[in-house]
Amino acid sequence: AQTVTQSQPEMSVQEAETVTLSCTYDTSENNYYLFWYKQPPSRQMILVIRQEAYKQQNATENRFSVNFQKAAKSFSLKISDSQLGDTAMYFCALIGAGSYQLTFGKGTKLSVIP
Amino acid sequence: DAGVTQSPTHLIKTRGQQVTLRCSPKSGHDTVSWYQQALGQGPQFIFQYYEEEERQRGNFPDRFSGHQFPNYSSELNVNALLLGDSALYLCASSRTGQGVLEQYFGPGTRLTVT
Numbered sequence: 001a002q003t004v005t006q007s008q009p010e011m012s013v014q015e016a017e018t019v020t021l022s023c024t025y026d027t028s029e030n031n032y033y034l035f036w037y038k039q040p041p042s043r044q045m046i047l048v049i050r051q052e053a054y055k056q057q058n059a060t061e062n063r064f065s066v067n068f069q070k071a072a073k074s075f076s077l078k079i080s081d082s083q084l085g086d087t088a089m090y091f092c093a094l095i096g097a098g099s100y101q102l103t104f105g106k107g108t109k110l111s112v113i114p
Numbered sequence: 115d116a117g118v119t120q121s122p123t124h125l126i127k128t129r130g131q132q133v134t135l136r137c138s139p140k141s142g143h144d145t146v147s148w149y150q151q152a153l154g155q156g157p158q159f160i161f162q163y164y165e166e167e168e169r170q171r172g173n174f175p176d177r178f179s180g181h182q183f184p185n186y187s188s189e190l191n192v193n194a195l196l197l198g199d200s201a202l203y204l205c206a207s208s209r210t211g212q213g214v215l216e217q218y219f220g221p222g223t224r225l226t227v228t
Contacts, residue, residue, distance in 0.1 A: 004156075033215065045157070045204060045219035091156050100147065100170040102217060104156030
């Protein structure tokens with residue numbers, strides 16, 4: 001069984017500042033993929049960033065980057081230069097390489113304050 | 115290029131009734147997954163359809179069933195509705211072999227059971 005844990009139900013950050021969202025996971029798979037999804041009030045789940053577990057280099061997408069610590073089973077998301085449009089629920093998710101099932105955490109509600 | 119579409123947007127049903135939700139995948143996608151997202155929770159995997167067959171199923175009772183049509187669109191059916199079935203139902207589509215890399219989500223159907 002796979003589990004994903006997000007220990008921060010809510011966070012807030014000032015516009016233009018940096019914020020880090022935490023995620024830990026557990027899996028018995030040797031090869032897997034980790035994701036951060038964003039769900040704004042419009043409800044549409046949008047992929048923010050993806051990390052392949054076999055890659056040591058941390059993924060980066062513009063203002064979004066991850067800190068992937070495989071041994072510690074930790075996968076945090078850093079948002080730099082926060083913008084009002086970043087306000088949303090953020091979900092950490094995991095899928096095994098041979099699976100079709102995404103396992104999600106409970107989410108972190110991020111509010112960007114003007 | 116249309117993304118994933120779902121219908122209806124909202125639905126109110128009475129306990130014991132049956133409901134059908136519909137999903138059209140993103141153009142070029144042939145695989146459809148369904149997720150249930152209860153209020154304040156992360157999405158939970160119900161099942162995935164590929165080549166008109168259920169390929170993998172999550173921990174949901176048989177009251178939840180589905181179908182995939184030759185044009186890759188899909189339906190989720192829930193029988194004998196319970197109050198606990200009230201949730202946002204998300205559909206996600208992907209291309210064969212790419213599902214572990216990214217699943218594109220629709221805006222969801224909000225089901226309320228009274």
